[in-house]
Amino acid sequence: MKLSVLPLLLLGVFGLAVATDYPLDAPAPDGRRAGGTISQSLPTPAIANEENKDLKRERNYPEQPPTIPHSISGYQVDANGNKCLTCHSRAGSARSQAPMISITHYMDRDGQPLAAVAPLRYFCTQCHVSQHEVKPLVENDFQNIDQLLQGEAANAAKP
Numbered sequence: 001m002k003l004s005v006l007p008l009l010l011l012g013v014f015g016l017a018v019a020t021d022y023p024l025d026a027p028a029p030d031g032r033r034a035g036g037t038i039s040q041s042l043p044t045p046a047i048a049n050e051e052n053k054d055l056k057r058e059r060n061y062p063e064q065p066p067t068i069p070h071s072i073s074g075y076q077v078d079a080n081g082n083k084c085l086t087c088h089s090r091a092g093s094a095r096s097q098a099p100m101i102s103i104t105h106y107m108d109r110d111g112q113p114l115a116a117v118a119p120l121r122y123f124c125t126q127c128h129v130s131q132h133e134v135k136p137l138v139e140n141d142f143q144n145i146d147q148l149l150q151g152e153a154a155n156a157a158k159p
């Protein structure tokens with residue numbers, strides 16, 4: 001009895017799958033790569049150049065880790081060495097004329113200044129990032145504090 005029901009069941013399931021004309025290859029939503037369908041893999045765009053203009057960028061707020069204005073490709077930062085510190089350490093900055101890492105990079109988590117760079121701040125690219133020559137993927141309407149204060153002053157001046 002059971003054996004004879006199974007094939008019937010299977011038939012039913014396959015029958016359903018064939019019957020629903022489901023669009024398996026629907027157009028994909030336009031995300032970071034526009035066009036294409038769900039099953040299609042489009043070629044990856046070429047990796048854009050790292051910005052290397054050597055011009056400091058404005059910070060959005062004083063506590064912001066500044067973005068890196070130079071290329072860092074090939075710079076080693078691991079347990080054996082830290083290329084960034086050859087230029088940015090206290091001693092290195094005089095030789096390289098790079099800005100010295102600030103006092104916060106020498107503080108432990110209790111705010112105690114140490115003699116050497118704090119382990120907390122050893123892996124620079126945890127907080128500092130280089131930039132690429134690309135258009136932003138999403139719009140950004142961030143307003144910094146100066147713009148907010150100006151807006152407020154302008155509003156207050158209105159009758």
Ligand code: HEC
Pocket residue numbers: 053054055056057065066067068069070072075077083084085086087088096097098099124125128
């Ligand atoms: C060969 C020396 C050199 C090395 C190595 C180097 N830098 Fe720099 N860096 C500079 C100089 C010089 C500047 C000043 C702006 C410029 O000329 O690019 C700078 C600027 C910066 C700034 C911007 C500071 C500010 O106030 O806006 C950051 C952040 C930075 N570097 C991080 C890094 C990190 C992280 C690494 C390692 C991955 C690194 N740098 C490796 C020389 C160096």
Ligand code: HEC
Pocket residue numbers: 062063064065066082084085088099100101102103104105117120121122123124125126127128
């Ligand atoms: C945990 C996050 C963090 C790490 C890791 C870190 N930084 Fe920073 N860095 C900051 C922040 C936040 C600032 C801005 C405020 C300040 O000076 O503390 C800053 C500021 C700087 C500046 C500008 C200093 C100035 O006086 O204008 C330089 C240069 C810099 N960092 C380089 C480095 C290098 C090189 C490393 C790796 C050895 C590193 N940072 C690791 C967070 C970090």
